[in-house]
Amino acid sequence: MPETGEIAPILAGIGDRVTEDWLRNWLADPKAMKHGTNMPNLIDAKTPEGLRKAADLAAFLAASKLGGEKLPPPDPALAKAGGVVFHELGCVACHDQTADDASRVPLNNVASKYLPGQLMAYLKKPEAFHPFTAMPNFQLSDEEASSLAAYLTASSEGKGTELGYEFPAGDAARGAEVAASLHCGTCHPGLPGGVPSAPALDAVFKADWAEKGCVSESDKRPELPVMNFGEGEREGLLAFSKAGLESLKKDSAAEFAERQVTAKRCTACHAMDGNASGLDSLHFTTAGLAAHVEGLDERVDQSRPPLTFVGEMLFSSYIESMLAGTAQPRPRPWLGTRMPAFPAYAKPLAEGLSRVHGFEPGVPVKVEVDPALAEIGEKLVSAEGFGCTTCHGIGDQEPTAAFEVGAVNFALTPGRLREEFHHRWMDNPAAVTPGSKMPRYADGNESQRTDILEGDARKQYEAIWQWLHSQ
Ligand code: HEC
Ligand code: HEC
Ligand code: HEC
Ligand code: HEC
Numbered sequence: 001m002p003e004t005g006e007i008a009p010i011l012a013g014i015g016d017r018v019t020e021d022w023l024r025n026w027l028a029d030p031k032a033m034k035h036g037t038n039m040p041n042l043i044d045a046k047t048p049e050g051l052r053k054a055a056d057l058a059a060f061l062a063a064s065k066l067g068g069e070k071l072p073p074p075d076p077a078l079a080k081a082g083g084v085v086f087h088e089l090g091c092v093a094c095h096d097q098t099a100d101d102a103s104r105v106p107l108n109n110v111a112s113k114y115l116p117g118q119l120m121a122y123l124k125k126p127e128a129f130h131p132f133t134a135m136p137n138f139q140l141s142d143e144e145a146s147s148l149a150a151y152l153t154a155s156s157e158g159k160g161t162e163l164g165y166e167f168p169a170g171d172a173a174r175g176a177e178v179a180a181s182l183h184c185g186t187c188h189p190g191l192p193g194g195v196p197s198a199p200a201l202d203a204v205f206k207a208d209w210a211e212k213g214c215v216s217e218s219d220k221r222p223e224l225p226v227m228n229f230g231e232g233e234r235e236g237l238l239a240f241s242k243a244g245l246e247s248l249k250k251d252s253a254a255e256f257a258e259r260q261v262t263a264k265r266c267t268a269c270h271a272m273d274g275n276a277s278g279l280d281s282l283h284f285t286t287a288g289l290a291a292h293v294e295g296l297d298e299r300v301d302q303s304r305p306p307l308t309f310v311g312e313m314l315f316s317s318y319i320e321s322m323l324a325g326t327a328q329p330r331p332r333p334w335l336g337t338r339m340p341a342f343p344a345y346a347k348p349l350a351e352g353l354s355r356v357h358g359f360e361p362g363v364p365v366k367v368e369v370d371p372a373l374a375e376i377g378e379k380l381v382s383a384e385g386f387g388c389t390t391c392h393g394i395g396d397q398e399p400t401a402a403f404e405v406g407a408v409n410f411a412l413t414p415g416r417l418r419e420e421f422h423h424r425w426m427d428n429p430a431a432v433t434p435g436s437k438m439p440r441y442a443d444g445n446e447s448q449r450t451d452i453l454e455g456d457a458r459k460q461y462e463a464i465w466q467w468l469h470s471q
Contacts, residue, residue, distance in 0.1 A: 001248055002256055002348055008039070008187040009130040013066030017122070017129075022113040022160075023058035024167050031228040033109060033161050035102045040214075040225035042182045045165055053178045055167040060175025071117020074150035082151025083289035085144050088336040092286045093268035093279040097155055105135075111153045112160035120149040127343060134264050136340030139325050201245065209241040257352025261307070264342055271306040279304075279337070300334050301405045306433055311353035313421045316361035320350035331416070334406035364415050367469035376452060377467025380460055381410070385449065386441055388464075395471070405437040414469050426461040 014023075028045035030037045043057075044050040086092070092104075099106035110119060121128075123145045126135040140148065179185070180192035198204070209215040214227050215237050229237075240247065261267065268278040290296055310319065321327040325341025342349070351361040381388040383400070391407040393399045399407065408416070429438040441448055442457035453459040 001251065003259070004248060006132040007189055009133075010190060011061060011064065011129070011188050012190050013064060013068070013129075015062040015065045016068055017115060017118045018113050019115060020058050020062040020170070022109065023061050024054050024170070025161070025163050025165070027054040027057050028165055028167075029163055032163055034106060035099070036105065036230060037228055039187075040227045042184075042225050044222060045163075048168075051165055052168050053182075054165075055170035056172070056175035056178050057170070057184075058167075058175070059170030059172040060179060062170075063172045071121065073116035074120065074146060074153050076150055076154060078147040078150035079154040080151075082147035082149070083155075083286075084293055085140075085148050086151055087283075087286040087289040089138055090269060090279045090283060090337045092282050093277070094265050098159075099161065106161075107152060108156050108159040109161055111156040111158075114153075119152060120145045123148055131344045136264070136342050137325060138338060138340045205241060205244055207241075209238055215241070252355075253348065253352040254355035255352075257311075257349055257356055260345055260349050260352070264345065266307060269304055269337065271304075272308050274308075277304065296336070299336070300402060301437065302335060302337070304335065304337060305332070307353075309357070309421070309432060311355070312357035312359055313418065313425075314416050315363055315418060316350040316354045316359075317363040318416045319353055320346045323349055329412075331408045331412055332406055359418070362418065367414075367419075367466065369466050369470040371470070373463045374466040374470040376460075377463035377465070377470075380449070380452065380464055381467065385452070391438070407438065410468060411471060414471075419465065422465055423458065423461055426464070427457070 026033050027043065028051065029041060030039040031041060043053045045054060094104055095107050096104040097107050099108045114122065120142075123138075124140055124142075126133050126137060138144075176192055183193040183196045184191040185193040186195050199207075204213075207213060210218075212219050214224055215234060217234070227234075261272070265278075266272070267275065271277045271280070318327065322339055323342050324346035325339075325343065327339075330338070354361045379385050381392070381394075383389060388410075389397070389399060390401045391399050391405060393407075393409040393411075395409070395411040425432055426441070428440055429436040430440065442460075445457045447453075447455045447457040447460050449455065449460065453463060
């Protein structure tokens, strides 16, 4: 499983980025600070010894500095503009500002966590110190990032989680020793403390995980970490312990993609397999942030493309460019939301999404164009034919009347679409994307245009395909 190669955040220079106070609280109880976190509780903050360890560790981490320029704090005057960006980009799909909703990531500790200027830096590149983060990169402009930072700081000011602990003064040198003894370096590259001298894997798999060790609920030995399992994770591990290690060695690209679609919350923004996206039912909750902006309600249909058939629709090279954030230009410039990048996952996830549909990962193939057929195709897409150009632009040529719905510019299609999908789509768009506003042009194979290519719809779609590839 490729996930076994993932690492926890790199903490070098963490002292430049976050406050010591936040670090103490985080180490005392990561789960209380952020439900859903994968970082285990390693100390018991209910004991004076635990509080001292948290304070020492925090002092040790706060002293880890890489230097770098001092950045100005966010300008509070930009907060209102930042609220608009927060709404427009659909951040609420994954985030909850109040920390009440356990299924979304809380943002209430942002003001007390980040040192001046560091939130903006984080938003511009969330993967900088955590390559496998689930927070995607929105390729924000400086203006967007600084206004978002101002908005998030203002909206979380005074709302930080109160754990109520009184910490003793921390000592960095002792903190380094605590880090080594708690084996922080097992997960965080560069921190002291490698893999503890644990029993051999064979022995681990022979033991009953329900009774003994980190997974057990009944084993209360104080030196064990308290794993912050999510729903079903403990049960999953118990089942795995009985099945043995073999499944970890199976590398199935399709299964990887299925796991990652969940882990990276793709369905927060995308409808998939008949389920609406999370954003569909959450987006209205932030609408007030942008209520003062005129014209937002007058835009064309704002729905995002569903992911149900994406692996059979698009070449994996194109999916990869969308996931890497390198696809230029954006296929749907009319959308207020935007596809954020997940750079560490672009290639394997794109390949996996193709495999889910039984396709080999693929790149655009050169189509040998038949000029006579392409000419017929050109006529079919024009106002003289089906009038596809009312909704679809062609390169610099704008669509003639796309008032309700936007459609991808035909100049992009050859680099995106697989041929099989083109035919399936043309045959019945609403069968592929329920509710699609693209009309259907034939009934079965009987085209509405009986005067062209004997009214054979499939031949007409082939002519359109040839034209698409002749430009
Ligand atoms: C697809 C889900 C998703 C979307 C959309 C998303 N985020 Fe995140 N974000 C996360 C996750 C998950 C984390 C926690 C980091 C991790 O688990 O690796 C996070 C972390 C953060 C953090 C750091 C919080 C902390 O405690 O340090 C900030 C700030 C943040 N996101 C802001 C935003 C903003 C602003 C937007 C909109 C532009 C946004 N996020 C959109 C998933 C998302
Ligand atoms: C089992 C692996 C594991 C161990 C052991 C571990 N951590 Fe973590 N740690 C994580 C993960 C995963 C995250 C990211 C969690 C998240 O974003 O929700 C994290 C996050 C953190 C963060 C927050 C980084 C940020 O910018 O938000 C700090 C600080 C930290 N760990 C310090 C430590 C220290 C100190 C130790 C040893 C006492 C330790 N960790 C042990 C897995 C681990
Ligand atoms: C913050 C919301 C958001 C999240 C989270 C998100 N997407 Fe997207 N995605 C979009 C938007 C908006 C578009 C359309 C972008 C455009 O066409 O300009 C898009 C487009 C795409 C496309 C291209 C589809 C096409 O026909 O052009 C693919 C592939 C894709 N997303 C896959 C994913 C995967 C896989 C994930 C999870 C790893 C994911 N997306 C997470 C918003 C999101
Ligand atoms: C009423 C507007 C409308 C008309 C007219 C229309 N389409 Fe579409 N078309 C759409 C929409 C909407 C989509 C899906 C857009 C999305 O994925 O966001 C689409 C998608 C497509 C795609 C997929 C393109 C890609 O790169 O993702 C092709 C190919 C296509 N249409 C061909 C045609 C052809 C050929 C005609 C004329 C025979 C036509 N369309 C007429 C609205 C229209």
